[in-house]
Amino acid sequence: MKQQGLPKDFLWGGAVAAHQVEGAWDQGGKGPSIVDVLSSGAHGVDRVITDGILPGYHYGNHEAVDFYHHYKQDIALLAEMGFKCFRTSIAWSRIFPKGDELVPNEQGLQFYDDLFDELLKHGIEPVITLSHFEMPWHLVKEYGGWKHRKLVEFFVRFSETVLRRYQHKVKYWMTFNEINNQRNWRSPLFGYCCSGVIYNQEPNPEECMYQVLHHQFVASAQVVKLGHEINPAFQIGCMIAMVPLYPYSCHPDDVMYAQEAMRERFLFSDVHVRGAYPNYIRKEWQRKGYQIAMEPGDEQILREGCVDYIGLSYYMSNAVRAHHQGSGTALSGFEGGVPNPHLKASDWGWQIDPVGLRYSLNILYERYNKPLFIVENGFGALDKPGESGEVQDDYRIEYLSAHIAQMKKAVIEDGVELMGYTPWGCIDCVSFTTGEYRKRYGFIYVDKHDDGSGSQARSKKQSFHWYQGVIKSNGETL
Numbered sequence: 001m002k003q004q005g006l007p008k009d010f011l012w013g014g015a016v017a018a019h020q021v022e023g024a025w026d027q028g029g030k031g032p033s034i035v036d037v038l039s040s041g042a043h044g045v046d047r048v049i050t051d052g053i054l055p056g057y058h059y060g061n062h063e064a065v066d067f068y069h070h071y072k073q074d075i076a077l078l079a080e081m082g083f084k085c086f087r088t089s090i091a092w093s094r095i096f097p098k099g100d101e102l103v104p105n106e107q108g109l110q111f112y113d114d115l116f117d118e119l120l121k122h123g124i125e126p127v128i129t130l131s132h133f134e135m136p137w138h139l140v141k142e143y144g145g146w147k148h149r150k151l152v153e154f155f156v157r158f159s160e161t162v163l164r165r166y167q168h169k170v171k172y173w174m175t176f177n178e179i180n181n182q183r184n185w186r187s188p189l190f191g192y193c194c195s196g197v198i199y200n201q202e203p204n205p206e207e208c209m210y211q212v213l214h215h216q217f218v219a220s221a222q223v224v225k226l227g228h229e230i231n232p233a234f235q236i237g238c239m240i241a242m243v244p245l246y247p248y249s250c251h252p253d254d255v256m257y258a259q260e261a262m263r264e265r266f267l268f269s270d271v272h273v274r275g276a277y278p279n280y281i282r283k284e285w286q287r288k289g290y291q292i293a294m295e296p297g298d299e300q301i302l303r304e305g306c307v308d309y310i311g312l313s314y315y316m317s318n319a320v321r322a323h324h325q326g327s328g329t330a331l332s333g334f335e336g337g338v339p340n341p342h343l344k345a346s347d348w349g350w351q352i353d354p355v356g357l358r359y360s361l362n363i364l365y366e367r368y369n370k371p372l373f374i375v376e377n378g379f380g381a382l383d384k385p386g387e388s389g390e391v392q393d394d395y396r397i398e399y400l401s402a403h404i405a406q407m408k409k410a411v412i413e414d415g416v417e418l419m420g421y422t423p424w425g426c427i428d429c430v431s432f433t434t435g436e437y438r439k440r441y442g443f444i445y446v447d448k449h450d451d452g453s454g455s456q457a458r459s460k461k462q463s464f465h466w467y468q469g470v471i472k473s474n475g476e477t478l
């Protein structure tokens, strides 16, 4: 008997985030966001969190790939590939330029109305992240970011505004992008973009991170509950960066260490999915003497705002070792992380592990028994158009097809419920970790470069035609 394939309504598509594609950072009434004061890194130099827009720095997100003005053309290309859905985010500071106003910016709301209409016109479902590594900069300057409880109110107001406005256009939502990445509080970048807080400048960075997180959990749960009241058909998920941490060896200390390290990251989905703090974190807080301020009623809010699905990004796995020196590696900041001798890595050190995707889907599904949605996966590379003008990105095709093959096994052989697959940066965009254009993921090449040159012209890469065939065959032709 022929083996059953992926579900007929499987959501094939691609993903981006507002600040990495839109540009037009100060147009249409938009206020500056925290990403607008984050400089671009260059060739191994880190991005800098600047205090305002300062001379001498380059801010790649200001222009990005100008999706703000090119979205019609871009969506037509996505439609040509056969996209069923498109994941992007709403820039909070387009809707509330400072974040603490009572009245939203109509021009910002209109932009997303037009964008969603364009997608729907082509039969493409919008999949929307409410907070993708950005927030109005004013909220950081004035309130100290998510450390302040007031942020819950501001975020809920922003979310309610857009959930109501787009209730007939958008069905799939996510609250916070890769919320668990702020666990890497030693990296200023992740903490800052997830919360507006530079954790390692705080007296107790870890305790501060848990306080921020509590505010975000409460805000997320309120938004989920409210969303279900606004439109019961909404599907609202959380979103985590899934990096499976393998024990470096079968030494029981390594195995236990890897389990604990994974649990530190599962905390984020545990609370979103189960609506309560697990025992292991309460024990940790007690042991470390952490006091996390909570208000009466918070526990009930968490219980009432459980998510419908788990969105995840998957790029790589890591191996960890219990008895290690120092804290973390250049790989991805995982404490105890060591290179896995069985895996190759991308030019940026991200270890390529397609089987790790099947493993991840199984762990998550066993843990939560909830639908999953792969909302990011992909291969960042230095693409160069060949003589014909087309980028021959066979390395990307190889990466993606190996991952899709494992994803299919998880669904078809293991029975994981998977809603869809949206590879990251389906159109070239600004890299998050480096702020550069040269780390590209797209099926669509954009002529835009780190030295400021480029016409912003779009062209199809080899992978464009390949992905078109994948979608058309519902994943049969890889």
Ligand code: BGP
Residues within 6 Å of the ligand: 017, 020, 133, 177, 178, 241, 313, 376, 380, 424, 430, 431, 432, 433, 434, 439
């Ligand atoms: C995830 C983010 C994205 C994206 C992606 C690739 O962490 O959610 O915003 O950028 O990683 O990372 P990078 O752009 O740094 O290669």
